Amino acid sequence: MLMVVAPARAGESAxxxxxxxxxxxxxxxxxxxxxxxxxxxxxxxxxxxxARWVWDDTGRWYPRLLADGVRVERCLDxxxxxxxxxxxxxxxxxxLATAPSGPFDVAGVAEPEPxxxxxxxxxxxxxxxxxxxxxxxxxxxxDEAVADHPRLRLLLVAESAGALAAAEMRHxxxxxxxxxxxxxxxxxxxxRPSGDARPPRMAxxxxxxxxxxxxxxxxxxxxxxxxxELRRNGLPVTSTSKWELTGLDHPAVAPLLAYKKLSRLxxxxxxxxxxxxxxxxxxRPEYVxxxxxxxxxxxxxxxxxxxxxxxxxxxxxxxGWCLVVADAAQLEPRVLAGLSHDERxxxxxxxxxxxxxxxxxxxxxxxxxxxxxxxxALYGGTTGQSAAVLPRINRAFPLAMAHVExxxxxxxxxxxxxTLLGRSSPLPGxxxxxxxxxxxxxxxxxxxxxxxxxxxxxxxxxTRNFVVQGTxxxxxxxxxxxxxxRLWALGESTVAGRAPEPFARRPHLVYFLHDELVVHAPxxxxxxxxxxxxxxxxxxxxxxxxxxxxxxxxxxxSARSYADAKD
DNA sequence: GATTATAGCGCG
DNA sequence: AAAGCGCGCTATAATC
Numbered sequence: 001m002l003m004v005v006a007p008a009r010a011g012e013s014a015x016x017x018x019x020x021x022x023x024x025x026x027x028x029x030x031x032x033x034x035x036x037x038x039x040x041x042x043x044x045x046x047x048x049x050x051a052r053w054v055w056d057d058t059g060r061w062y063p064r065l066l067a068d069g070v071r072v073e074r075c076l077d078x079x080x081x082x083x084x085x086x087x088x089x090x091x092x093x094x095x096l097a098t099a100p101s102g103p104f105d106v107a108g109v110a111e112p113e114p115x116x117x118x119x120x121x122x123x124x125x126x127x128x129x130x131x132x133x134x135x136x137x138x139x140x141x142x143d144e145a146v147a148d149h150p151r152l153r154l155l156l157v158a159e160s161a162g163a164l165a166a167a168e169m170r171h172x173x174x175x176x177x178x179x180x181x182x183x184x185x186x187x188x189x190x191x192r193p194s195g196d197a198r199p200p201r202m203a204x205x206x207x208x209x210x211x212x213x214x215x216x217x218x219x220x221x222x223x224x225x226x227x228x229e230l231r232r233n234g235l236p237v238t239s240t241s242k243w244e245l246t247g248l249d250h251p252a253v254a255p256l257l258a259y260k261k262l263s264r265l266x267x268x269x270x271x272x273x274x275x276x277x278x279x280x281x282x283x284r285p286e287y288v289x290x291x292x293x294x295x296x297x298x299x300x301x302x303x304x305x306x307x308x309x310x311x312x313x314x315x316x317x318x319x320g321w322c323l324v325v326a327d328a329a330q331l332e333p334r335v336l337a338g339l340s341h342d343e344r345x346x347x348x349x350x351x352x353x354x355x356x357x358x359x360x361x362x363x364x365x366x367x368x369x370x371x372x373x374x375x376x377a378l379y380g381g382t383t384g385q386s387a388a389v390l391p392r393i394n395r396a397f398p399l400a401m402a403h404v405e406x407x408x409x410x411x412x413x414x415x416x417x418x419t420l421l422g423r424s425s426p427l428p429g430x431x432x433x434x435x436x437x438x439x440x441x442x443x444x445x446x447x448x449x450x451x452x453x454x455x456x457x458x459x460x461x462x463t464r465n466f467v468v469q470g471t472x473x474x475x476x477x478x479x480x481x482x483x484x485x486r487l488w489a490l491g492e493s494t495v496a497g498r499a500p501e502p503f504a505r506r507p508h509l510v511y512f513l514h515d516e517l518v519v520h521a522p523x524x525x526x527x528x529x530x531x532x533x534x535x536x537x538x539x540x541x542x543x544x545x546x547x548x549x550x551x552x553x554x555x556x557x558s559a560r561s562y563a564d565a566k567d
Numbered sequence: 568g569a570t571t572a573t574a575g576c577g578c579g
Numbered sequence: 580a581a582a583g584c585g586c587g588c589t590a591t592a593a594t595c
Binding site: 223239240241242260261264265268269296303305306307308309310331332469513514515516 | 578
């Protein structure tokens with residue numbers, strides 16, 4: 001059964017109590033109810049197991065339900081689904097994809113606005129808030145579009161499940177110990193300075209840099225000035241980047257590198273960050289589901305997907321609880337093996353580290369070579385060590401290599417490529433076509449032609465990686481959906497943590513990073529949670545690759561702090 | 568003075 | 580040896 005959640009019709013009272021109507025348009029039995037101020041429609045809560053909630057935007061509705069302690073088991077996020085279907089090659093001819101842009105094509109992320117403002121907002125932007133009829137029409141159009149595409153249907157459901165998980169993670173927040181974070185900062189930077197003064201350790205390094213470069217007034221934060229002074233001191237650098245500086249023989253180099261490291265910590269995750277993003281020992285970033293072209297999640301606010309290892313000590317479970325940290329090992333190569341049905345590659349990863357398996361099979365002579373070579377294959381590397389190893393990988397895993405090569409060539413031709421479940425790559429932009437056209441002109445010089453060639457290859461590297469990264473993102477969506485479902489099924493513990501309802505006594509997801517996830521769980525449940533997370537990975541592999549024998553092993557550890565579980 | 572662009576570095 | 584994919588964020592430079 002579908003529960004369609006729509007705003008009230010004009011003139012209808014918000015507190016009438018729904019659901020009040022059932023309809024059978026769109027081939028589905030649908031109940032249409034209003035969700036006033038976070039209260040679930042009457043009748044829905046008791047029936048939540050069977051229902052799939054359908055709404056325009058999970059981020060719009062679900063936070064209010066969670067605030068009332070209501071968890072939704074399944075949903076369909078029409079806005080996310082719409083975006084996938086509008087871009088998918090498989091549905092390009094559908095009514096949905098060929099229609100002019102409508103209320104589901106809203107760019108950007110809808111703000112979860114306070115209830116009181118909603119009517120004002122609707123007046124200001126009626127287009128961006130589909131009404132009940134628009135919702136039902138959209139359901140019909142989507143149903144029609146995916147009628148012959150079961151894998152796309154799976155993608156829509158997985159994406160929607162991801163949206164639920166994302167909202168729940170924001171609701172509970174990542175447990176964070178401000179005191180530990182401050183300790184880390186003080187260890188590295190010295191005590192917190194007042195105002196916007198440089199922290200003590202950075203100030204010392206700045207003085208050292210100035211002395212070694214003979215530049216008493218140099219601001220080490222100014223890249224052009226630093227570059228100029230380095231060159232004045234005879235160093236053959238063209239930038240101030242870390243890799244160019246590393247290894248240079250000059251007494252200013254070490255303090256400069258140390259300064260840059262500390263400066264990064266201070267500006268990106270220092271005290272200002274802590275005060276802004278971690279009030280009351282919980283970090284609540286916004287996860288942007290499908291925010292990356294490939295289907296990976298993005299994030300907004302606080303740099304949630306770039307938490308430096310330095311500060312992960314501050315991620316700490318509540319008293320009596322632990323963090324179960326899971327990492328999918330060599331996810332992208334395994335996904336490629338599955339995509340291309342390369343059994344030899346799958347065999348290399350069976351029951352062991354895939355890179356080690358390549359060494360064991362005599363493909364390469366060290367794990368490091370295996371890794372750098374495989375990354376070169378996935379990203380389109382053409383130089384250095386990875387290029388040197390590529391021929392061996394090509395010989396060992398011809399099906400896998402042919403798969404990414406085909407994706408690269410399609411991109412070079414300006415064509416669209418698609419993931420396993422059917423998410424398609426964007427077409428290159430107008431500027432790309434312009435550069436290509438310029439190169440074909442009779443008057444075109446060598447530089448225009450080489451520019452076009454470089455651009456062609458760059459797009460090929462993008463599409464090459466798209467199919468693998470995008471399918472890996474689909475695996476990860478299935479994994480997180482499966483974990484979420486299994487965790488809830490474990491039921492309540494006797495040990496309450498500080499997470500808000502409905503998760504106070506239940507293990508719950510708190511962090512997700514492409515191929516890694518973190519569960520906050522009562523200590524007593526650590527083992528059973530780990531088992532569920534591992535089994536969920538296997539289930540995700542089955543869902544995507546059926547009986548093809550590719551493993552998805554997960555490294556698992558539990559500890560009080562994220563850092564301890566990672567190392 | 569307010570904006571947009573760039574370099575650099577963090578993560579996978 | 581650090582280059583091949585995808586991001587977000589910050590401080591500074593460049594531009595209006």
